[in-house]
Amino acid sequence: MTRTSQWATVVLAAGQGKRMQSSLPKVLHPVCGKEMARHVLDAARDAAGRRIVLVVGQGAEAVRERLGVGFQYVAQTRQLGTGHALMQAEQALAGQAAHVLVLYGDTPLIQAGTLKRLMAQHEDSGAVMTLLTSNLTPTAGLGRIERDGVGRVTRIVEEAEADEAQRAIREINGGMYGFRADWLWPALHRLTPSRSGELYLTDLVALAVRDGLPVSSVASSEELEIFGVNNRVQLAQAERAMRERILTRWMLAGVTLVDPQSTYIDAEVSIGQDTTILPNTILQGRTAIGLRCQIGPNSIVQDSSIGDDCKVVASVLEEAELASHVDVGPFSHLRPGAVIEQEVHIGNFAEVKASRLGRGTKMGHFSYMGDATVGKNVNIAAGTITCNFDGVNKNPTEIGDDAFIGCDTMLVAPVKVGDRSVTGAGAVVTKDVPSDSLAVGMPARVRRRVVKGKQEGGV
Ligand code: UD1
Ligand code: CA
Numbered sequence: 366m367t368r369t370s371q372w373a374t375v376v377l378a379a380g381q382g383k384r385m386q387s388s389l390p391k392v393l394h395p396v397c398g399k400e401m402a403r404h405v406l407d408a409a410r411d412a413a414g415r416r417i418v419l420v421v422g423q424g425a426e427a428v429r430e431r432l433g434v435g436f437q438y439v440a441q442t443r444q445l446g447t448g449h450a451l452m453q454a455e456q457a458l459a460g461q462a463a464h465v466l467v468l469y470g471d472t473p474l475i476q477a478g479t480l481k482r483l484m485a486q487h488e489d490s491g492a493v494m495t496l497l498t499s500n501l502t503p504t505a506g507l508g509r510i511e512r513d514g515v516g517r518v519t520r521i522v523e524e525a526e527a528d529e530a531q532r533a534i535r536e537i538n539g540g541m542y543g544f545r546a547d548w549l550w551p552a553l554h555r556l557t558p559s560r561s562g563e564l565y566l567t568d569l570v571a572l573a574v575r576d577g578l579p580v581s582s583v584a585s586s587e588e589l590e591i592f593g594v595n596n597r598v599q600l601a602q603a604e605r606a607m608r609e610r611i612l613t614r615w616m617l618a619g620v621t622l623v624d625p626q627s628t629y630i631d632a633e634v635s636i637g638q639d640t641t642i643l644p645n646t647i648l649q650g651r652t653a654i655g656l657r658c659q660i661g662p663n664s665i666v667q668d669s670s671i672g673d674d675c676k677v678v679a680s681v682l683e684e685a686e687l688a689s690h691v692d693v694g695p696f697s698h699l700r701p702g703a704v705i706e707q708e709v710h711i712g713n714f715a716e717v718k719a720s721r722l723g724r725g726t727k728m729g730h731f732s733y734m735g736d737a738t739v740g741k742n743v744n745i746a747a748g749t750i751t752c753n754f755d756g757v758n759k760n761p762t763e764i765g766d767d768a769f770i771g772c773d774t775m776l777v778a779p780v781k782v783g784d785r786s787v788t789g790a791g792a793v794v795t796k797d798v799p800s801d802s803l804a805v806g807m808p809a810r811v812r813r814r815v816v817k818g819k820q821e822g823g824v
Contacts, residue, residue, distance in 0.1 A: 367484040369414035373462035375454040378470030379422030379441040384596040390424030392470035397607045398631030404473035411477035413466045418454045446563025448556045455550045467542045471594045483583045487543030492581035497539035501588040508538035508567050518580045521567035539591030740766035748773040
């Protein structure tokens with residue numbers, strides 16, 4: 366059993382990632398909605414605990430801003446290679462941990478279980494350095510592992526410096542290492558520049574072998590686990606692999622995916638048992654979905670929370686909150702700040718923004734609620750619009766419990782319609798309507814009091 370208290374982690378993320386052809390630092394490119402570096406950091410934290418140093422350089426400000434606190438940041442001001450990058454963490458960690466786990470920020474598919482295996486092998490073998498290697502990963506661009514006649518690792522050869530025979534080696538360097546700290550920090554200072562002028566971390570292998578010290582290795586068990594992303598073709602490959610892993614996880618956890626091929630679920634989404642996701646559905650960001658829901662077909666749900674027993678058909682939800690037993694769609698759009706209470710029905714062509722719809726309210730056909738607070742059991746008939754924007758300000762609308770908003774009502778905000786009041790079809794409501802009233806016309810005038818259940822006249 367490894368003891369995480371003995372370990373610290375260094376994640377190298379200072380390169381721009383030129384081959385990405387991007388103004389965004391490579392490690393911030395998302396894979397299934399989560400920055401590549403965050404995938405690595407989460408796996409590292411699960412395997413080796415919270416002592417993590419992140420080496421940043423190109424785009425350091427953006428990286429810090431996006432990844433936030435929770436790590437110690439150190440700067441590599443010039444990108445002089447992976448060996449040089451690791452050196453920058455020496456001051457932060459010397460004397461702090463017996464072992465150092467070193468990872469690159471561009472290998473998003475790595476899993477904590479594999480890192481734990483690497484750490485255990487490192488401790489058990491007594492090696493000064495333990496590498497994760499693979500025979501399963503496509504070799505292009507990667508360092509090749511050279512072994513001697515009895516199978517001991519002797520050297521890592523970078524592809525750029527490999528001859529034909531070395532390039533033919535199938536075993537590659539995954540770029541994840543365990544080091545004994547007391548050997549690592551002084552050894553880094555003995556690295557000499559490679560042909561490219563960079564200090565290669567990988568040259569530590571030959572250094573250890575020359576010192577007569579043991580180097581050990583662990584094989585990765587999954588084809589793409591150590592897959593590194595250097596360009597956007599590889600980014601798409603990583604995305605596909607991560608996506609498949611996520612889909613499999615949810616199916617095994619009791620979620621029905623009718624068509625996994627057309628289902629996209631971000632890494633941080635959560636889904637309750639017996640929920641069914643129908644084809645062409647994209648669940649993004651920090652979306653949380655409850656039990657027994659039916660989402661899709663053709664829906665996009667982004668950073669939203671959905672309670673139990675909800676149904677969302679062919680609709681788009683962004684930063685919306687649905688309680689349980691809510692149904693939405695087809696063809697509706699819930700925008701940021703839409704808060705939908707239990708048993709609300711939202712039909713087709715409805716848009717809700719920064720508004721609360723109270724329990725049991727119905728909004729069946731082509732309506733817009735913006736900056737509105739709507740009570741319980743309100744009927745919002747076809748074509749109702751909150752005219753919330755006067756060209757300068759967004760103004761609020763309030764609709765009381767049990768109100769009945771007639772077809773094509775324009776609610777010119779700021780305005781209030783009281784509990785149990787009724788507006789006539791086509792009413793343009795520019796003044797507050799008291800409770801228990803009927804308002805009709807353009808601009809709407811209050812006609813008479815209404816008593817619930819005994820409304821007189823047609824509306
Ligand atoms: C590296 C390995 C290679 C291995 C592969 C696995 C070296 C020399 N080569 O190659 O053997 O097979 O990873 O994916 O280590 N970085 C810095 N500062 C620098 C240079 C790089 O922080 O000066 C960071 C980058 O941001 C990146 C990581 O180190 O996250 C790896 O660098 P990269 O240039 O992608 O190395 P590879 O060519 O992929
Ligand atoms: Ca890489």
